[in-house]
Amino acid sequence: MVTRKVSIADIGERAGLSITTVSRVLNGKAEQYRIGKKSQQKIKEAAEELEYIPNYFASNLKSGKSRTIAIIVPSLTNPFFAGFASEINSEVRRFGYISIIGDSDENNETEKLELQQMVSRNIEGLIIAPCGNQFEHLKKLYEQGLPIVCIDRYFEHLDIPYVSTDNYDGAVTATKHLIENGHSLITCIQGIQQSTPNLLRIKGFKDAMEDAGIKSYNVVGDDFTIQNGYLETKLLLQQKEIPTAIFTLSNTIAMGCIKALKENNIRIPQDVSVITYDDHQYLDFLETPITCIAQPVSDISKIAIKFLFSRLSNDENRTKQVLLKPEIKIKKSVRKIN
Amino acid sequence: MVTRKVSIADIGERAGLSITTVSRVLNGKAEQYRIGKKSQQKIKEAAEELEYIPNYFASNLKSGKSRTIAIIVPSLTNPFFAGFASEINSEVRRFGYISIIGDSDENNETEKLELQQMVSRNIEGLIIAPCGNQFEHLKKLYEQGLPIVCIDRYFEHLDIPYVSTDNYDGAVTATKHLIENGHSLITCIQGIQQSTPNLLRIKGFKDAMEDAGIKSYNVVGDDFTIQNGYLETKLLLQQKEIPTAIFTLSNTIAMGCIKALKENNIRIPQDVSVITYDDHQYLDFLETPITCIAQPVSDISKIAIKFLFSRLSNDENRTKQVLLKPEIKIKKSVRKIN
């Protein structure tokens, strides 16, 4: 900025009052410090006229409070996570906070670097969908006192709060839906293998299969990306025996899968049925709307924010871990077979 | 944070050197101030051991530099803008800066509020896709010396730098494509009417139509949203004469349009052809991949950042306004008719 900024000193001068008084009025502590009505009025007017904009850096330096929350998601271009970012971003502002958004690009090192940067900005809290199964850096920060809430992905054996969905339940529901529609030759394309949601989804898948007496099934893949979905599907299609249904463990995997199927002229659901974890807007616009296990993004975001701010205000330490019920949204990608 | 943070004073103590010296070494000004090699070494080691993380608030307060860039887009859940946010976000970090992302929600007031918040954080620069045709707040900030670069949407008659695509050219290309495929009954669904890109696209559309000797055409709509696309298409379908082709001026409008067509069992392109401005990943996965005028998001982002940082470092004031060439991506949504 070229023009010098207006400081509370300028306001004080104009109003004929001290810096301290200005600070108190502008911070809503007028009552607490018994500042007279007239003085309050004068200060507010002066601030208005001078178009005062507080300098957060100065106030943070003094107070140690940055009024900043960090959000880290694995990929902003994934509409599922963009949804989280957007929701949380606007929710945070309602508390007078601001958020800085980081994109870890599904890369642990990037995640750490982002986090470092953010910590040096004195973030007061962090909402993160961790990209991998590494958690040391998070654990350390959490133990140092940084409030953290994990969303979507989390770590079962740590006491870092999280808000996610019941991944096991969702996977069971999805698998049962396929089985009820007559499928038994099912392949599951998974994401990052050691991540908690993935483990639980796989467990749900396996349990549902075995409960139905189906002993043989395939689990392939290793990443929550379009490429992984595409590649694994391409490989699948080269096998002698093509499954009648595919269960993809994320919307990105689903997109890759669909692309591969389309390239090979395999129709959904006539030739292969598809069901996926995660919903998003664009899933409805596809050639065949894809049946999915939808996570309540908005609810998760709001609860996560609530956890974070209750921790920030009450300094309440009780670890909160919540799993919401996912919902199956039946669209048109699963065919009933004999 | 509960544990007290490490300050340069702690490092100084450990290294047996003064705060000043520590600051200079850590800021790479050791040579300039002739700090001895040994001292540099000691300081770096101490910083390492103590896991020093600089306090940006203090340094910014003193230096006035926040190393923060603001990004404001109309909607983070629109993959087109999420793409910008993601690109710019990571690009900015390469300069040692951080970015804060705002979502104006296509609302002028929200945009102003976001901006206010950001300015109070001493942002050093702003990259914005303004939501409307109001620009006073931007103009003012720009004149006060805040470096601003507009992307996608901009203001023709202001000297605020911008990076966008040649909207006129893109619209002409799209319209010609329809005409060459035999269409003459074409409706255009537009976005925010007074916005520069919209005006230019409409101009391109009209010019192309009239150049082809087509006198009668429709322009409807007033918002870059899915709802607008949906509603206007619904209305269109109630008319006696349904157009043979629809030209939507954004990907969101296109999605709404497609939804409405689908609901009414109107096939693309057999019954109605569709072409749209803006590309994105998911457009390829639709039932009928939609032919579109693609904007080079990555290039735009990179150039915008380049403009911003050249301004920041050289304090170079030359206004830079660039229009990149959009590219038509022919997919399957336009049918050749007699």
Place this chain on the structure above:
DNA sequence: TGATTTTGTACAAACGTTGATGCAAATATA
């Protein structure tokens, strides 16, 4: 050997806030 230059570092004053403390003036109480 004394004067001059170079080298290496420290001191102290900001930056714009906040918060503890202090102290008159105004008001209430005895």
Place this chain on the structure above:
DNA sequence: TATATTTGCATCAACGTTTGTACAAAATCA
């Protein structure tokens, strides 16, 4: 009327940096 209380505000010292300046000690020179 003298004392106690309340009201309304100002003074001052931080917060963790950066930066202009000052100043010994070491090295060089005459």
